[in-house]
Amino acid sequence: MKKILSCSISGSIVLLVLALSTCVFCRTNITFTTGSQTTPGGSTISPTHTTTITKADWPTYNPPPRVDSAIDAHHNTNLIYHGGPVIDNIANVYLIFWIDPQYQEPTPQYIYLLTRFFQDVGSSPLYANMLQYTDAQGRAPTGVHLSGIKTDRTTPFPDAFRTSIGSDWGAYLHKEIIKVATSNGWDYHTAHNLFFLFPIVSNGCGAHGYLGDRSDEQNLQHGSPIADVYYPYANGQEQCVDAPQSPNHDHISDIAMGIASHELMEAVSDPYLIGWSDQNGNEMADKCPLPPATIDLQIAGNVTWHGNLYLIQEEWDNQRQGCVLEGP
Numbered sequence: 525m526k527k528i529l530s531c532s533i534s535g536s537i538v539l540l541v542l543a544l545s546t547c548v549f550c551r552t553n554i555t556f557t558t559g560s561q562t563t564p565g566g567s568t569i570s571p572t573h574t575t576t577i578t579k580a581d582w583p584t585y586n587p588p589p590r591v592d593s594a595i596d597a598h599h600n601t602n603l604i605y606h607g608g609p610v611i612d613n614i615a616n617v618y619l620i621f622w623i624d625p626q627y628q629e630p631t632p633q634y635i636y637l638l639t640r641f642f643q644d645v646g647s648s649p650l651y652a653n654m655l656q657y658t659d660a661q662g663r664a665p666t667g668v669h670l671s672g673i674k675t676d677r678t679t680p681f682p683d684a685f686r687t688s689i690g691s692d693w694g695a696y697l698h699k700e701i702i703k704v705a706t707s708n709g710w711d712y713h714t715a716h717n718l719f720f721l722f723p724i725v726s727n728g729c730g731a732h733g734y735l736g737d738r739s740d741e742q743n744l745q746h747g748s749p750i751a752d753v754y755y756p757y758a759n760g761q762e763q764c765v766d767a768p769q770s771p772n773h774d775h776i777s778d779i780a781m782g783i784a785s786h787e788l789m790e791a792v793s794d795p796y797l798i799g800w801s802d803q804n805g806n807e808m809a810d811k812c813p814l815p816p817a818t819i820d821l822q823i824a825g826n827v828t829w830h831g832n833l834y835l836i837q838e839e840w841d842n843q844r845q846g847c848v849l850e851g852p
């Protein structure tokens with residue numbers, strides 16, 4: 525059964541509802557087998573690592589982490605495991621910045637800051653929260669390895685990107701990821717490679733899914749997980765996150781790093797959309813806000829990782845039954 529799972533966010537994050545977009549931060553359209561729901565089989569998505577993590581491996585915090593409520597009562601239940609893979613052990617992340625110079629350039633610091641985010645996030649207390657979201661064999665996500673970065677300035681955006689994005693935008697995004705991966709020899713079949721595409725165009729905020737989840741890609745079932753982070757600026761307006769603070773003095777990049785964090789956590793805990801989500805279909809990042817009370821106004825950020833400042837939304841922590849910046 526084809527099902528579109530939507531999500532919404534509120535609190536300090538502004539919902540941007542576009543005509544063709546059912547959600548802001550969301551998973552892409554998915555094929556969901558109901559009834560006899562099976563884990564997609566085959567070597568392409570089988571986890572390849574064997575490290576198992578127990579509670580004894582979890583970090584301890586002193587003082588204990590701050591725990592906030594979900595964005596509303598509808599989002600306040602724990603995540604449920606649906607039996608499928610997570611990106612266990614190390615997620616190999618590939619970044620693709622898709623720039624059409626005829627359209628618009630990102631801010632000068634955009635690529636640098638996004639790259640820095642992926643270098644810092646894997647060993648952060650926020651990523652440690654992922655240790656509890658294991659697969660059926662107890663294999664946990666443990667970190668992020670930045671495995672490749674490419675900027676593509678040579679592929680013009682399709683006309684559909686310039687006005688309102690057409691219903692087939694997903695095809696363009698998948699095509700671009702496969703094109704860049706192929707030309708760089710990146711394996712886009714393994715479940716441990718996660719491709720982030722940053723089209724410097726706005727179509728909502730972000731989404732994630734996997735290569736092969738489109739009906740015209742039947743020859744690529746269960747390819748690598750992917751995430752799209754759109755440029756959070758259109759028609760003279762910043763979008764997606766409504767916070768006056770900008771710890772890196774670049775609002776657009778600070779917003780984009782927040783979206784990247786959201787999609788990263790979801791793509792790792794629910795790469796094939798049969799991993800971790802709650803009873804209403806919300807994934808871990810859909811449940812939590814960016815609480816203004818967490819922001820240190822001196823530094824304009826709410827987390828410091830490796831000496832670098834970020835403004836990052838909280839993530840759901842089953843262990844503490846709430847939203848945290850440090851977990852589990």
Ligand SMILES: [Zn+2]
Pocket residue numbers: 531549550551786790807809810
């Ligand atoms: Zn989401």
